[in-house]
Amino acid sequence: MPSVLIVDDEEAIRRLIRSTLEQAGYHVREAADGKAGLSHYRQSPADLVIMDILMPDQDGLESILTLRREFPEARIMAITGGSDMIGILNFLDVARMLGARRTLQKPFEMQQLLDAVQAEIAG
Template sequence: MKTVLVVDDDPSIRALIRLYLEGAGYVVMEAADGKLAMQSLSGQPADLVVLDIFMPEMDGLEVLQVLRETCRTCKVMAISGGSAKVGMDLLGHATIFGADDVLQKPFSSETLLEKVEALIGLAA
C-alpha cells in the first residue's frame, strides 16, 4: 500500500484529501504544520507528501527545502489557494524548490487522484 502524508493547517482540507485518497486505497497520515510533518516523517516514511504552502510554525517551502536535503526520493506535491491573495506565484516557487508537482486549491477529487497516481502509481 502506498502512503501519503497530508500536511495542511486546515483540518477540513486534510479531511477532504484523506477522504479522496483513502477512497482510492491509499494509506493517509496527517500533519497540521511543517514541524509535525517532519516529526511524522522521521518515524514513518511516506511515498508522497501533499504539502500546503501557507502554514504556521514551518511553512511549506521550508519543509520542501528540508525534504530535498533529507529525502531525495520522496515525492512532493505542493498545494495552495493563497497565491492569488498575495500576488505571487508560490506554487511556481515550490517547483523551483523541488516540488514534483503542484495543485491549486480548490481542486476536484479527480484532479487530485490523477496527480497522485502520476507521481506514485496506484494505491495497491
C-alpha cells in the same frame, strides 16, 4: 498499499483529502504543520507528501526545502490557496524550484488530486 502524508493546517482540507485518498485505496497520515509533517516523515517516510504552502510555525516552502535536503528521493506535491507572489514567481513556482514534483492550486477537484497522486506514485 501506497502511503500519503498530508500536511495542511486546515483540518477540513486534510479530512476531505484523506477521505478521498482512503476510498481510492491509499494509506493516509496527517500533520497540521510543517514541523509535524517532517517529524512524521522522519519516523516513517511516505510514498508521497502533499504539502500546503501557507501554514503557521513552519510553512510549506521551508518544509519542502528541508525534506529535499534530508530525503532527496522524497516525492512532494505542493498545494496552496494563496496566490501571492515572491518577486515575479507565485508560491507554486517556488515550490517546484525547491523540489515539489507536482503542484495544485486550491480549490481543485478531487479527481484532479487523485489523478496527480496516482501519476506521482506510479512513476
